[in-house]
Amino acid sequence: MTKADALGPVTTLDLHFQAEGTVAAFLVQTSEGPALVETGPESLYGNLEAAVNAQGFAMTDIRHVFVTHIHLDHAGSAWRLARHGAKVYVHPRGAAHLQEPGKLMESARRIYKDDMDRLWGRMESIPEGQVVALADGQSVQLGNESFQAIHTPGHANHHITYRLGDGLFTGDVGGIRIGDGPTIPPLPPPDIDLEAWADSIQRMRAVKPRYIYATHFGIKRDGATHFDSLEDNLVRIAGWVRERMVTGATEEAMVPPFQAFMHDLLAGYGLPERAIEEYEIADPAFMSVYGLARYWRKKEPGAFPA
Ligand SMILES: [Zn+2]
Structure with missing residues (x-):
């Protein structure tokens, strides 16, 4: 320990x-x-x-x-x-x-x-x-x-x-x-x-x-x-999801590209793979897609085709 x-x-x-x-x-x-x-x-x-x-x-x-x-x-x-x-x-x-x-x-x-x-x-x-x-x-x-x-x-x-x-x-x-x-x-x-x-x-x-x-x-x-x-990251991450939703992306469809986006975002800070995995353990990326999509749909009903 x-x-x-x-x-x-x-x-x-x-x-x-x-x-x-x-x-x-x-x-x-x-x-x-x-x-x-x-x-x-x-x-x-x-x-x-x-x-x-x-x-x-x-x-x-x-x-x-x-x-x-x-x-x-x-x-x-x-x-x-x-x-x-x-x-x-x-x-x-x-x-x-x-x-x-x-x-x-x-x-x-x-x-x-x-x-x-x-x-x-x-x-x-x-x-x-x-x-x-x-x-x-x-x-x-x-x-x-x-x-x-x-x-x-x-x-x-x-x-x-x-x-x-x-x-x-x-x-x-x-x-x-x-x-x-x-x-x-x-x-x-x-x-x-x-x-x-x-x-x-x-x-x-x-x-x-x-x-x-x-x-x-x-x-x-x-x-x-x-x-x-x-x-900074609240704005970036929430914006990424909203942008995809505007084009009609579903939550399910957004998960894999979102995981890649989060990986790149963290790698962009110079983090090694192991640290990136630790972020994923503490905060699984797929959850954020569902949480944000729910927020945006409530906030802007009718703004998203899917
Ligand atoms: Zn927690």
Whole structure:
């Protein structure tokens, strides 16, 4: 196992999702004990536990779990920590799904089919009393550390970015960034909203974060550059899909050329093949075709022949 990257109270836990350095959870040590931001998928609960143990803690020590949103690579193991007694913090629009995850799992199964269990594992309900919905701007004080919820829709309508000191836990709305590569927006259905996303980037920038704690992946020490690249690539990627849709391309037909486009875009930054694969693991390109197509059809009904 590689050594965990740490900054002040925050330690990156690598959950080893198909490769090193693709999906993280973060352990935050406070004077009231350790908290987690993100949990990874339930299929990797064992890896999460091993990583927490390696930092000197048991799962039962974790009383507070913050999730940026309820997608399975972020909140999949939240219910397991709740079984050990933890409280789970979430956006008000995500709370019901943690209490009753049936619909969430059903829609994921439609996408992943037989790969569902292997990739994501199970999700069981969390009792209402252990789910805490956080309003925009609301803070949770744990001893010497304060976690502030900033509502940041765009990737998902129920997305929260957490501010801790000089840093931001940006979930998926802050983009995917492997190593020092470019920042790429993950654009899965059903909630993609580019206007909301642009506003959310402004909200994150307004905090002037020195550090970005990226779920995909790790601690970034250059807040402003990180968002420049994200804004740039949002426009490029969304524009590519819209252009094809105008000519009548279907989602299915767009997937292979989109994968080639994303490959070339990443290669254009000088990334080696291995890093390009890691981006694909953290954010499968085909999902973005479906997420963007849904967004454009809703935004410009009648603009596209197919
Ligand atoms: Zn994600």
